[in-house]
Structures are given as structure tokens and as C-alpha cells.
Amino acid sequence: MDYARMKFYCDEHRCIECDGCSVACAEAHELPVGISRRKVVTINEGIEGKEFSTSIACMHCTDAPCEQVCPVDCFYIREDGIVLHDKDKCIGCGYCLYACPFGAPQFPRDGAFGAKGAMDKCTMCAGGPLETNSKHERELYGQNRIAEGKVPVCAAMCSTKALLVGDAESIANIYRTRVSARGHGTVGVPYGWDKAYTK
Amino acid sequence: MKKIVYFFIATLALASVAYAAESQIWGEMRIPNILGYGQEQSLKLGEFFTLWQGHYITTIFLGILILIPTVFGIHYLIIGPKTFSHEGKKILAFSLYSRIVHQIAAISFIVIVPTGFIMVFGSFFGGGEFVRICKDLHGVFTIPFAIVVIPMFLMWVKDMFIHLDDIKWLIIVGGYLSKVKNPVPAGRFNAGQKTWYWLATLGGIVMIATGATMFFMDFDIAMVKNITGLSQIDTLRAAAILHNLVGFAVVILFFVHIYMAVFAIKGAVQSIITGYMEEEEVKILHSSWYRKLKKQGKV
Incomplete structure (x- = not known):
């Protein structure tokens, strides 16, 4: 069976730095204070014409570097490309x-x-690796919305639909449509994809 | 005791400075960290670390763990241990103070080295609670070593500078390749011991500094930034690389040190416990020191 390759994409022309994704994530997964799995950053702040905001989190990279260096091999990569880890194995190095x-x-x-x-x-x-939608899984890793057939909460809550998540092909199509609709700019590699998905 | 208290206060102060400051990794610094990753003009420490840790470090440690004991095994079988009379007179080689300092360092190493190996081969042990406890012990036993490393450096430093004897010693590999008991050119410490001394003290300080960097992780100390000239994330990457590279050398010489003291020279370990070395042992293995002691009329 062929699996879709799941990817994140944040459209910097649409992101309005509202922080909704980050708040939604923290609330949905009941994250402790001090942990934010997703963060909105503004790049080139104050430089006219170059300033833009984007939302960053784990990009679920191809050949994920984290998985390569882990001394206890706590990472595993799902068939659909989602990079997960086992907190019971992790030693916090x-x-x-x-x-x-x-x-x-x-x-x-x-x-x-x-x-x-x-x-x-x-x-x-x-x-995570625990029984899907079990209490234990929810406590350690947060919601398992994918198992319920739902879109990840950050993208679902994004008011301008800047943050997209889905299979690589669909995301690339939306990206291309948006770039051509704007009438300027070239269809290159979406921001962040060069580091995450080129391998 | 005072030293221990001060060290504890200093550690806590450092920790509180670290946590009070704006995050150097997940705060505003995250933007330049991401933008800088893999750029041509950067040091590419992220990629370098991934390559090394991902492909070589575990293999090299495994190589050391197999190769060094194998070499010792062959040496023990072919050449065998050196045995000296334990009936003769004894010479005081180590004062009570130096023995205590050494023993604190020794206990630390006996915990730090195996727990370090367990972390390197963490996947073999399946990670989890056991490896996590080893990680904590690795850190906790650094504290006694950190307390004695400078006293240890100071108490032996005057005997540790290079001497003509050391070159002669290195040429004949300390006489360990022959069974004959010829006097070996060496002062109070031979070239091998000197190498281990410099590595254990200066290398040990590097290990403490890089290890503490990784333990405290998210701190903002201007002095560190001025010395390294790196962002916090690159400092962490450099610390991990350095900790492993110096670790190779420390582990190799630690094994050599244990082999020499416990196996290669029968009963040599007694000298650091009681402080006394066999006269014959000094006469052969530290011939220059023996001559000096004789001249001074101490033997």
C-alpha cells in the first residue's frame, strides 16, 4: 500500500502572527507551561518588504536528523512520514x-x-507508541487527532489558512495555485522545505 | 567541606542564572539559529554533529571497548605481568593527602566511565529508566571529580613536565614490550603517567565544562559567548562533539591506567592505597627517581 507523505507548510504571505496555532496546540495537548510545540516567529523584523511571519514546529523531516543521533533509538518514523518518539525510552540527553x-x-x-x-x-x-487514544497516550503525547481522522489542531484552527498540513502532493498543489494567483513570485520550494524535505 | 558547600552554591547560582534568563534556544535566538543552519558561512556544526553522532561515535567507542582489552589480553599472555618483590623495603611514594585526592577522582571515574558507555550504547540497553539513572549518575559523580581536579593538578604538576627520560621511555615503550627487568628511564612519574596526568586533569576540565554545558543547556553567560563566539545551540553542538572526542582519549588512557595498576605490574595498585611502593619496583620502573632518592640518602 502506498502511503501519503505528510508535510507541514506555512504560507508566509498569509500568516498574520496571531499565535492561534501555538495557543491551540498548547491547549489541545494540555502542554505544561514553558513547552510550546509550535511557535510563531517573525523574520527580518522591521525590514520593509522583507518582513514575514511563519509558524514553526517539528517539520517531520525526511531522514530526520533527530532519529539519526538518538543514542537510545527512541524515534520512529511512520509510513506517512510522521516522526514520533517514545518518551518511556527517551533519556533527555x-x-x-x-x-x-x-x-x-x-x-x-x-x-x-x-x-x-x-x-x-x-x-x-x-x-505516540502507546495504545491509540488511551489515557496514557494522551497524558504523554497529547491528542491523537490523526487516528480520529481529524486535521492537526494547529492547521485546523489557522484563521487565514496559512498553516497547512496534509499529504505532500495536495500541499504542493495548493502552494502552486496560491503563488500563481498572486501573480508574482516564482514557484520554488516552500519556505522551510529545503531543510526538511530535500533528502 | 567548605569547598563542597561553595561548589554547591556556585552550581545553584549558575543554574538560577541559566533559568532566569531569556531562553537562548527557544526564544528570539531561535530565528537566527534556524536561518543560520547549514548556511555556507556558518560552521555547519548542526550537520557535522548529526553526521558524527549518527554514524561514527558509537562505532568508535565500540572499537575502543573491544580493541584495547584485546591488546592487553595479548600483552598479558605473551609478555605477562611484571612482578616485584613485596618482601623488600618500601618507599613512600604518595602522601595521605594525594591518596585521598586520587581516590575521590578514582571513585568518580569508576562511575563516570561505565555510565558514559551505557549512554553511548543506550539503544543496546533499550533506553528508559536504567539508562536515565546512568545519565543522572554520570552527572552526579562529576561533582566529586570537579572538586578534586584542581587539587590533583596542583599536587603533581611539578613532577609532570617533560624530561629527556620521557623520550627514552617512549622509545622503549616503558620496557613493557620485554620480559627483562632492566632499569627504565623515568623520574617520579614516567612518560605514560605524565600523559595520563595531563589528559585526566586538563582533559578532565574540558569534560566537566562540556558536560556541564550540555546539562544546563539553556543558559546565557556572556563569558562563555565571548570565549566560544558561538550561539548557544552551536555551543551545545560543539560541546557534544568535544565531549565525545576527548572522551575517546580519556577512556583509552583510563583503561591503560587500570591495566597497568591492576594487571601489568603485580600489586602496583597497593602504592596508591598504602602510599608505599616496593623498593625494587622504584629501582626498575623509576630508575632516575631512585638514583635521586639514593643521592639524597632517602633509601
């Missing part, structure tokens, strides 16, 4: 953060002696 081009992995300080606890990152609302 921080290596995935060093490897990540997007600064996505985060560490709550809940271990012994204030040590880093298990890593937390965006799951593309696909939970």
Missing part, C-alpha cells in the same frame, strides 16, 4: 535538539536533580 535544524525538541526540567526530562515535540497530532 538533548542530542535531538542539537541535530534539529528547527530547534523543535524541548525538555521539561522534571528529572532527578533538575535534570532534563523526556523530550517533547510536535507529534503532528498523531500521539
Whole structure:
């Protein structure tokens, strides 16, 4: 069976820096204070014509660098490309953060002696390795909306539909349509995709 | 005791500075970190770290873990241990102070080295609670080592500078390739011990600094930034790379040190426990020091 390849795309021409995605994510997954799986950033702030905002989280990269460096092999990549990890295996060493081009992995300080606890990152609302939609899965990884057939909460809540998530082909089609509808700019690689999906 | 208290306060202060500051990784700095990743003019530490950690580090550690004991095994079978009379006179080689300092460092290493290996081979152990406890022990046992590393450096430094004997010693590999008990050119410490001393103290400080960097992770200390000239995320990447590279050397010489003290020279480990070395052992393995002691009328 052929699986779709799931990707994130944030249209910087549409993102209005409302932070809705980030708030929706934190609320939906009941994240502790200090952890934000998704963050809205403004690039080239104050530079006229160059300033834009975009929403960043784990990009669920092809050949994910985090998966390559993990000393306990706690990462696993689903057939549809979603990069997940097992918090019961994770030792909180921080290596995935060093490897990540997007600064996505985060560490709550809940271990012994204030040590880093298990890593937390965006799951593309696909939970973790525990029983799907179990209480335990929800506590550790948040909602598993993918299993319920729902769109990840950040993209679902995006008011301008800047943030898109879905199979690579559909996303690329929307991207192309939007670029040509604007009448300027070239159809290149969407922002962030060069680092995440070129391999 | 005072030192321990001060160290604890300093650590806590450092930790609070670290957490009070604006995040250097997930705050505003995240933008330049992302934009800078993989850029031509950057050091490409992110990619370099991924390549090294992803492909080589575990293999190299495994190689060390297999190769070094194998070499010792062959050496033990072919050449065998050196045995010195334990009946003769004894020479005081290590004061009580130096023994205590050494033993604190020794206990630290005995915990730090195996727990480090367990983390490197974390996937073999299946991760989880066991490897997590080892990670915590790896950090906790750094504290006693951090306390004694400077006293250890100072107490032996005057005997550790390079000497003509050291070159002669290196040429004959300390006489360990022959069974004959000829006097070996060495002062109070031989070239091998000197190498280990510099690596364990200066390399040890590098290990503490890089390890602490990774432990505290998200801190903002101007001094560190001025020294490295790197962003926090690149400092972490450099720390991880350096910790592993220096780790290779520390682990190799730590194994050598254990082999020498426990296996290659029968009963040599006693000298750091009781402080006394066998006269014959000094006469052969530290011949220049023996001559000096004789001149001074101490033996």
C-alpha cells in the first residue's frame, strides 16, 4: 500500500502572527507551561518588504536528523512520514535538539536533580507508541487527532489558512495555485522545505 | 567541606542564572539559529554533529571497548605481568593527602566511565529508566571529580613536565614490550603517567565544562559567548562533539591506567592505597627517581 507523505507548510504571505496555532496546540495537548510545540516567529523584523511571519514546529523531516543521533533509538518514523518518539525510552540527553535544524525538541526540567526530562515535540497530532487514544497516550503525547481522522489542531484552527498540513502532493498543489494567483513570485520550494524535505 | 558547600552554591547560582534568563534556544535566538543552519558561512556544526553522532561515535567507542582489552589480553599472555618483590623495603611514594585526592577522582571515574558507555550504547540497553539513572549518575559523580581536579593538578604538576627520560621511555615503550627487568628511564612519574596526568586533569576540565554545558543547556553567560563566539545551540553542538572526542582519549588512557595498576605490574595498585611502593619496583620502573632518592640518602 502506498502511503501519503505528510508535510507541514506555512504560507508566509498569509500568516498574520496571531499565535492561534501555538495557543491551540498548547491547549489541545494540555502542554505544561514553558513547552510550546509550535511557535510563531517573525523574520527580518522591521525590514520593509522583507518582513514575514511563519509558524514553526517539528517539520517531520525526511531522514530526520533527530532519529539519526538518538543514542537510545527512541524515534520512529511512520509510513506517512510522521516522526514520533517514545518518551518511556527517551533519556533527555538533548542530542535531538542539537541535530534539529528547527530547534523543535524541548525538555521539561522534571528529572532527578533538575535534570532534563523526556523530550517533547510536535507529534503532528498523531500521539505516540502507546495504545491509540488511551489515557496514557494522551497524558504523554497529547491528542491523537490523526487516528480520529481529524486535521492537526494547529492547521485546523489557522484563521487565514496559512498553516497547512496534509499529504505532500495536495500541499504542493495548493502552494502552486496560491503563488500563481498572486501573480508574482516564482514557484520554488516552500519556505522551510529545503531543510526538511530535500533528502 | 567548605569547598563542597561553595561548589554547591556556585552550581545553584549558575543554574538560577541559566533559568532566569531569556531562553537562548527557544526564544528570539531561535530565528537566527534556524536561518543560520547549514548556511555556507556558518560552521555547519548542526550537520557535522548529526553526521558524527549518527554514524561514527558509537562505532568508535565500540572499537575502543573491544580493541584495547584485546591488546592487553595479548600483552598479558605473551609478555605477562611484571612482578616485584613485596618482601623488600618500601618507599613512600604518595602522601595521605594525594591518596585521598586520587581516590575521590578514582571513585568518580569508576562511575563516570561505565555510565558514559551505557549512554553511548543506550539503544543496546533499550533506553528508559536504567539508562536515565546512568545519565543522572554520570552527572552526579562529576561533582566529586570537579572538586578534586584542581587539587590533583596542583599536587603533581611539578613532577609532570617533560624530561629527556620521557623520550627514552617512549622509545622503549616503558620496557613493557620485554620480559627483562632492566632499569627504565623515568623520574617520579614516567612518560605514560605524565600523559595520563595531563589528559585526566586538563582533559578532565574540558569534560566537566562540556558536560556541564550540555546539562544546563539553556543558559546565557556572556563569558562563555565571548570565549566560544558561538550561539548557544552551536555551543551545545560543539560541546557534544568535544565531549565525545576527548572522551575517546580519556577512556583509552583510563583503561591503560587500570591495566597497568591492576594487571601489568603485580600489586602496583597497593602504592596508591598504602602510599608505599616496593623498593625494587622504584629501582626498575623509576630508575632516575631512585638514583635521586639514593643521592639524597632517602633509601
